[in-house]
Amino acid sequence: MYRYDDYDQRLVDERVDQFRDQTERYLRGDLDEAEFLPLRLQNGLYVQRLAPMLRIAVPYGLLDARQVRKLAHITRHYDKGYAHISTRQNVQINWPRIEDVPDILAELASVQMHAIQTSGNCIRNTTTDPLAGVAADELEDPRPWCEIIRQWSTLHPEFAFLPRKFKIAVCGSREDRAAIHSHDIGLEIVPGPDGENGFRVLV
CATH class of the missing domain: 3.30.413.10 (Sulfite Reductase Hemoprotein, domain 1)
Incomplete structure (x- = not known):
């Protein structure tokens, strides 16, 4: 499976920092719902009627053991202890708090994972x-x-x-x-x- 080089890792880490700033601005009221919508969708975050949902990218359905353990940790620590596998071979957690999503993305980045382009009108996971x-x-x-x-x-x-x-x-x-x-x-x-x-x- 593909392994990140330094450029890949820096890009994903910077994306986490960027979304952390955007989320903090939204929670402070500096960004309204319409302004936050495209920003969260670009990072895999849906806000549904009952709870947020975060879709995590799993390119062509391939995970290593370290990534599976990280997903298990995330579901236990930030969700209800389980996740869903989507029809596009991604992983979804359905009960994260919006304020926790930047921390979740940082945890994912530590094992070369992200939620980029898992939602919104873009080319989705191949x-x-x-x-x-x-x-x-x-x-x-x-x-x-x-x-x-x-x-x-x-x-x-x-x-x-x-x-x-x-x-x-x-x-x-x-x-x-x-x-x-x-x-x-x-x-x-x-x-x-x-x-x-x-x-x-x-x-």
């Missing part, structure tokens, strides 16, 4: 086969392609404020376990005529 990398019918592991799409689309200014949310999935196996037909763009890895793999693109 998903793939939950068996990617170990599937017997796999032509090629699709996760490196998912990572390329993630790096290309994350914080891209052209894709941060789209008319609607936009979803991409990549499948590398004969069986479509990534549900590419139900996405805005579906990419299926297929053998090409020259022996090199290519893509069948569904729009």
Whole structure:
């Protein structure tokens, strides 16, 4: 799985500091609901009728043990001891206090995680086969392609404020376990005529 370099870590840490300042200004009354709305959505925070909900990015559904332990700690310390797995392979906690969200994001950043672009009208988490990398019918592991799409689309200014949310999935196996037909763009890895793999693109 992809590991942050110094630039990645600095970017995520700075994003946490930025949102902490924005949240404090909102709680003081310096930002109203309309002003805070796009700021919180860019950081995965929904404010629903009963409680806030924070959606945490899990790129192409891949976590290491350290990240799973951190998610367990966050659900116990900041929520009700459980989380939900979304259809886009993200993790959602449904009862955080708004004032705690910057601390949650800082905890996530300590294990190379974030909540950027998990909500709002942007390119969302690129998903793939939950068996990617170990599937017997796999032509090629699709996760490196998912990572390329993630790096290309994350914080891209052209894709941060789209008319609607936009979803991409990549499948590398004969069986479509990534549900590419139900996405805005579906990419299926297929053998090409020259022996090199290519893509069948569904729009």
